[in-house]
Each structure stands twice: as structure tokens, then as C-alpha cells.
Amino acid sequence: MEYEGRICRAPMERASYMLPVMVGCSYNKCKFCNLFRDLKYRELPLEQVEEELQRVKNLGGNPRKIFLGDGNAFGLKMDRLRAILDLIDKYFPDCQMINMDATVTSIRLKSDEELQELYDRKVRHLYLGIESGLDDVLKFMRKEHTQDQAYKEIARIQRVGLIFDAHVMSGVAGKGRGQENAIALAEFLNKTQPDRIVNFSLFLHNQVALYEDIKSGAFIPADEVENMEEERTLIELLKEGPDGHQMLYDGFNDFLELRVKGKVPKDAPRMIEKLTEAIEKYKDEPPIYAYVRGDCPDLSMCDGGRWLWEMDDSKLAQYNEKEKKLS
Template sequence: MDYEGQICKPPMEIGRFMLPVAVGCSYNACRFCTLFKHLKFRELPLDKVEAELLRVKNLGGSPKKIFLGDGNPFGLSAERLLDVLALIHKYFPDCRDVSMDATVTNVSEKSGEELRALRDNGVSELYVGIECGLEDVLAFMRKDHNSEEARGQIARLREAGIMYSAHIMCGTAGAGRGIENAEATARFLNETGPHRIVNTSLFIHRSAPLFSDIESGRFTPATELENMLEERRLLELLAVPVDFYDGLHDYMEVRTKGRLPQDRERMLARLDMEIERKRERAEMYVVYAS
């Protein structure tokens, strides 16, 4: 299938066959994001989805796990998702593990009955864009939810038997607020118990709406050192089992991954080493302005 847009996939899903079923993001209003600003969200025709499944089957593929693309396929209606799942089962009847990205709003738009039907037909896990635990930051970044709404929708997923994993970002609170944000985010994650966590540094491109806030002085980005100190505090405070945690900064030599709690000390030691290196260098910001 010719892929339109930019591939957005959690690192722990790299080994899964990715089946595009939509283009873009149904929300597409977060101030920091540029991935889908040039695209209008739309569902892909079912015949195109089926053709991709047939292509993979004819190549000898037999995926047991499938990740649906694009930005948030859970923004499709439950009816359309069930149609997609039926096609998956038609060509790959052994596949019973389907995951995808979602927003809190995507979950709220589906009834409990629809969530259970999706689970019964193979939807096992959603990666939800939580980003941070501070209410004023969620509002400033124009996320589609506040923390209370996120807690409520995650509880509904749990009732339906669908696992939730969290996308979060260091640096969303800006300079000087990293530890505060780490503590608020840890409280949220400890309350909601994500299966997996993907943590990245906030990266600001000139084309992002947030860039104008930097130019006007409304937002001061955190340094990479601050982001790593924020991540360290978060890892100290996470008190729930996490099947896999992956912390990616924009410099790939700084990557912290493992299971919690069993790998916590190793992960903290890795961060401590990189933190000391960063202290010896000039401050670095992950802002792309060219």
C-alpha cells in the first residue's frame, strides 16, 4: 500500500505488521504536534485495506499481531473498526491481537457495548496520548482532555477488557517545571496503571503552533538536561508494574528502557550517567527552527 503521511508507531510495536486504515489524526489540534497538520483525517476505503491484507497473505505473511495506522485509528467509528477487524480475521484468522493509537475523546465516543465488541473481535490495546499530568499544561497544549476525563475513559477501557498504554512527553510544562510535571504525571500513571509507557522529549518544529509561543515568550522550552532530570524523577516515583517503558530523547544515545520495577535501578543508573555528561556541555534545546 502507498503510505500517505508520516508513520507514527510506538517503538514496542516495531515488530508488528502495520495496517493503515485511516489517514491523519481526527483531533489534530495539539499545539506541539506537526505530524498530521498537512492532512485531513479520513478513513481509507475498505477495498484498499483488503487489498493490503491480500498482498501480505500472498507474500506468505501470517501476522499474529497487527498495529493499525495512522495517527489515531480509534477515531473511526466502532462500526468501521469492526468491518476492518472482520477483514483481518478473514485473511488472518489466527490474529487476535490488534492495537492502535487513540485519544481520550476517541474512547468517550464509543459506548460500553461497542468497546466490548471491539475487544471481543481482537482489539487488545490502545496507546493513549496522555502527555502529562498537569491540568494547566494540558489546557495550554490544547489536548482533548483533562486528567479527570482521562481517568474516566481509561476506567471504561479496563471494564471492557482493553489494555491501555500511555504516550507521555518530558518538557511539556516548559523550563523550570520538569520535576513538578514528573510528580503529577507519576500520580496519574500510578492511579491508572498503564500496560506500557512511551516517553519522549517535547520536540518543537517551526511549523508547530507552539513555536509562536516561544517567539512571543509565552513558552520557554526545557533543556535536554531538564528533560532527563524530569524523566529520572518520574522513574523514581512510578509505583505500578509496567510491562515495558521506553524513554526516547532526541539524541538516541540517551534511551532508557526496561520493565518496572525490576529494571528501575539499571534505568536510573543509565540516566545518571547521561545527566552527568549533559552537565558538562552547553545547554541543548530540542527546537527545530530552520
């Protein structure tokens, strides 16, 4: 199948067969995300989905794990999901699990009976963009849910056996709030006990709504040292579940080419040591920001040379005054 857009799936799904059933994301409003910004959301015709399944079968494929793409396939209406699952069962009856991205809202829109039906039809892992442990950050970033709503919907899917995997983001709370976010996020994850946690350091680029907040001073990014300190605190606070469950953690600081991975809390000391070494390496260097390469060659001096990223109150006041004059 000719794929449209960027491939986006959790690293745990790298060995899965990715079956596109939609283009883009049905929500596509998160301030920090540009994965689907240039795509017009649409559901792919079932005939096209079946043609892809037939193509793979004709090539001798027999996938045991299938990931439905793109963003938030769980948000499809039940009739559409049923039809897709019917096609998968027709061509690959030996498939053992079907995984996909979801949102708290897309879970809320499905009844308990529908959730049970999806589990019975081999749907297993749902990847949720939890991002932050702080409600004001979730609201600012235009996430669709609050923490209380997330608790409620995660409990519903876990009751029927569906597996919750969490996507979180170091730096999403902005400069000076990394520790606060780590503590709140650890509390949430310890209570909900996802099977897996994927943590990406927040990337900064000029094609998303968050960039305008950075320009106005409404959001001041944390540098990568603060992001690593936040991640270290998060790992330090993660606990095993009441049944001895260990969460699989995979943390990415792609800009620094740093990755920490393991089960928590069992592997936490090794992961913390690796982060501490990196923090010591960079803490006395000029601030490093995780910008998208090519967007801005020097993130501290971008957007026509104006200072954007390391603003104290006086610099922010000067910047805002200059903006008023320019406008």
C-alpha cells in the first residue's frame, strides 16, 4: 500500500504489521504535535484495506501482531472497527493481537459491552497519550482529557482485559516545572500501572501551535538537562503494582541520542545512573534544546534573530514590548 504521511507507532510495535485504516488523526489539535498537521483526516475505504490484506497474504505474510494506523484508530465507530476486524480474521485468522492508538475520549465513547467485544476479538494494547500529570498542562496543550477522566476510562478498559500503554513527555510542563510534573505523573502511573511507558523529550519546532506560545512568552521551554532531571525523578518514583507488576519503561532524548530502557523499579538504578552521567556531562554546557533539526539552527536565537527561549522576566517584558511595536 502507498503510505501517506509519517509512520507513527510505539517502538514496541516495530515488529508488528502496520495496517493503515485511516489517514491522519481524527483529533489533531494537540499544541505540540506536527505528525499529522499537513494531512486531511479521512478513513480509508474498506475495499482499500482489504486489498492491502490480500496483498500481504499473497506475498506469504501471516502476521501474528497487527497495528492499526494512523492516529487514534480506536476512535473509529464500532461498525467500522467490526468490519476491519472481520477482514483481519478473514485473511489472517492466526493473528494473536491487534493494537492501536487511542484517546481517553475515544474510550469514553464506547460502552462496556463494546470494550468487551473488542477484547474478545483480539484487540489488546491501547496506546494513550497521557503526556503530563498536571491538569493545567493538559488543558494548555489542548489534550482532550483531565486526570480524573483518564483514571475512569483506564479502569474501564482494564476491567475487560485491555492493556493500557502510556505515552508521556518530559518537558511538556515547560521551564521550571519538570520536577512538579514528574511527581504528579509518577502518582498517576503508579495508580494505573500501564504495561509500558514511552517517554519522549518534548521536541520544539515552528510548525505547531505551541511555537506561537513560545514567541509570546506563554510557554518557556525547558532545556535538555532539566528534561533529563525530570525523567530521572520520574523513574526514581515509579513503583511496582500490588501484584508485583513491573512496568516496561522506554525513554528517549533523541536530540542527545540518549535512550534509557528497562523494567521499573527493577532496572531503575541502572537507568538513573545513565541519566545522571548524561546530566553531569551537559549541566555546565550552554543550554541545549530539543529542536527539530532544520527548523532553527540556533534555538536560543530564532525567528529572525529575536530571543525566544531563555527569557527571564525583564527579557520577556522587553520582548513583549517589541512585539507590540511590531504589530
